[in-house]
Amino acid sequence: MSKVETVPMLCDQCAMSLPPRGCTSYGVCGKDADLQSLQEALIYGLKGISAYYYHARSLGYDDPEISYFLASALYKTLTNVDFSKENFIKMILEAGRIHIKTMELLDKAYVETFGAPQVVEVPTGTEEGHGILVTGHSYKPLYELLKQIREMGLEDEIKVYTHSEMLPAHSYPKLKAFPSLYGNWGGSWVYQKREFAQFPGVIIGTSNCVQQPTPAYANRIFTTDIAGLEGVPHLEGDFTPAIKRALETPRLEKKEGGKLVTGFHHTNVLPLLDKVIDLINEGKIRHVFVVGGCDLPNPKMSYYKRFTELVPKDSIILSAACAKFHYNNRNYGTIEGIPRFMDFGQCNNVYSILVIASELAKRLGKDLNNLPVSIVLSWMEQKAVAILYSLLYLGIRGIYIGPVLPKFFTPNVLEKLVKEFDLRLVGDPEKDLHEMLKKGSSVDEGSPVFTS
Numbered sequence: 280m281s282k283v284e285t286v287p288m289l290c291d292q293c294a295m296s297l298p299p300r301g302c303t304s305y306g307v308c309g310k311d312a313d314l315q316s317l318q319e320a321l322i323y324g325l326k327g328i329s330a331y332y333y334h335a336r337s338l339g340y341d342d343p344e345i346s347y348f349l350a351s352a353l354y355k356t357l358t359n360v361d362f363s364k365e366n367f368i369k370m371i372l373e374a375g376r377i378h379i380k381t382m383e384l385l386d387k388a389y390v391e392t393f394g395a396p397q398v399v400e401v402p403t404g405t406e407e408g409h410g411i412l413v414t415g416h417s418y419k420p421l422y423e424l425l426k427q428i429r430e431m432g433l434e435d436e437i438k439v440y441t442h443s444e445m446l447p448a449h450s451y452p453k454l455k456a457f458p459s460l461y462g463n464w465g466g467s468w469v470y471q472k473r474e475f476a477q478f479p480g481v482i483i484g485t486s487n488c489v490q491q492p493t494p495a496y497a498n499r500i501f502t503t504d505i506a507g508l509e510g511v512p513h514l515e516g517d518f519t520p521a522i523k524r525a526l527e528t529p530r531l532e533k534k535e536g537g538k539l540v541t542g543f544h545h546t547n548v549l550p551l552l553d554k555v556i557d558l559i560n561e562g563k564i565r566h567v568f569v570v571g572g573c574d575l576p577n578p579k580m581s582y583y584k585r586f587t588e589l590v591p592k593d594s595i596i597l598s599a600a601c602a603k604f605h606y607n608n609r610n611y612g613t614i615e616g617i618p619r620f621m622d623f624g625q626c627n628n629v630y631s632i633l634v635i636a637s638e639l640a641k642r643l644g645k646d647l648n649n650l651p652v653s654i655v656l657s658w659m660e661q662k663a664v665a666i667l668y669s670l671l672y673l674g675i676r677g678i679y680i681g682p683v684l685p686k687f688f689t690p691n692v693l694e695k696l697v698k699e700f701d702l703r704l705v706g707d708p709e710k711d712l713h714e715m716l717k718k719g720s721s722v723d724e725g726s727p728v729f730t731s
C-alpha cells in the first residue's frame with residue numbers, strides 16, 4: 280500500500296502549544312506525531328460511535344458501557360494523561376468493539392420502534408401533490424412529520440419523499456404504513472445541491488450529511504434534530520411551519536420512474552442462509568462481496584461503480600450506506616432465487632451485515648478470514664471510521680478501503696495497520712477483484728475470472 284503524504288502533527292489543545300499555530304513536529308509535553316495520529320484516530324472513531332449512539336438514545340435506548348467508554352476514551356486524549364502508543368492502539372480496537380455494541384443497540388431501537396425491515400421496492404417517480412423531501416439518518420423526525428401530516432388531514436395533499444440515507448425508511452413497517460410516504464428522490468448527499476434545487480417542494484435535513492443551501496432552495500429548507508444550517512429555520516418536534524410552507528410550493532405532477540429495492544436485514548436474510556450455504560457448497564455462489572460505505576465528491580468513486588459491474592454473475596453483493604447510489608439501480612438478478620444485490624440501508628444499518636457474516640462463518644465452520652467474503656469500503660467521515668475499527672476489532676484482514684487513505688494516520692501508524700491487518704487501498708477494479716476472488720475460494724488461478 281502506498282503511503283499517504285501527511286502534514287506534520289498539529290496539536291494546539293493546551294496552553295503549552297508552540298507559536299504560531301501549535302506543536303507541529305514534537306509536543307512540548309513530549310507527544311510525538313505518531314501518538315498525536317493515534318489520538319486523532321481514536322477521537323474520529325468516537326465521533327462515529329457518538330452518531331450511532333445519539334440515534335439510539337433519541338429513541339430511548341441507552342447502555343452505560345457505551346457512555347463510560349466514550350467518556351474514558353476522550354479523557355485519555357487530554358494533555359499529559361497517556362503517552363503509550365500501545366494503549367491507544369488497544370483503545371482504537373476497543374472502540375471497534377464498543378461500536379459493534381452501539382450498532383446492535385441502534386438496530387434494536389429501530390426494530391422495536393419501527394418494526395423489522397421488509398424488502399420493498401421504492402418508486403423513484405413522483406406522485407401528484409405538494410412535496411416534502413426528507414434527508415439524513417433520523418427516522419424519528421420523519422415519523423413525527425408523517426404523523427402530523429395525518430393529524431392535519433393532508434395525506435392526500437402532501438407526499439413525502441426520501442433522499443440519500445433516508446431511503447431505507449420505506450422498509451420499516453411503521454413508517455411505510457403512512458400513505459403520505461411515497462418514494463425516493465435523487466441519489467447520495469453529494470448531489471444534494473443540484474437535486475434539492477430541482478425538487479419543487481420543501482426539504483428537511485435531519486442529520487449528517489446536509490450542506491449549506493444554495494439560493495435556489497434556501498427559502499424552502501428546514502433542519503431538525505441534530506442538523507443545523509446557517510440562516511435556516513430549525514424545527515424541534517412541531518413540523519407545522521414546514522407543512523404550511525410545502526402547501527405554498529408548486530405541486531409535483533405524477534411521473535413514473537424506476538424502482539429501488541431496499542430493506543434487507545438479518546431478520547429477513549438469515550432464513551435464506553441455509554440455501555446460500557447450499558449454493559456455496561455446490562459452487563453456485565462463488566463469492567460474497569460486501570461493498571458499502573460513504574459517497575464523496577471524488578472522481579475515484581467510479582471505482583465502486585466499475586467494481587460492482589465486474590462482480591461475476593455467480594457472486595452476490597451485500598451493500599449499505601450512500602455510495603450504493605453509484606450502483607444500486609441495476610438489475611443484478613438472482614442466483615436460484617437469492618438476490619445478487621442486497622441493500623441493507625444506511626450506514627446506520629451495517630450491523631445486519633456483521634450478523635450475517637458471523638452466522639455464515641459459524642455455519643461453515645470457518646473464521647471470517649477464511650470465508651469467500653471480501654470487504655470493499657468507501658469512507659468519507661467518522662461514522663465509516665468507527666465501522667472500520669469494528670472490522671479490525673473482529674480481526675478481519677485484507678479489507679480494501681478507498682477512495683483515499685485517511686490522512687490522520689502517520690506513515691508509521693499506517694504501516695502498522697497494513698502489517699497487522701493487511702489493510703489495502705483500492706486500486707484497479709479488475710486487479711482487485713481478481714485478487715479477492717482467490718480468497719476462500721477454489722477458483723483456478725488460470726481460469727477466466729470474469730464470467731458473463
Ligand code: SF4
Nearest residue numbers: 290293296302306308
Ligand atoms: S498537548 Fe502537548 S502537543 Fe498538544 S499543544 Fe499541548 S504541549 Fe503541544
Ligand code: SF4
Nearest residue numbers: 488573574600601626
Ligand atoms: S454513508 Fe457516510 S457519507 Fe453517506 S450519508 Fe452516511 S455518513 Fe454521510
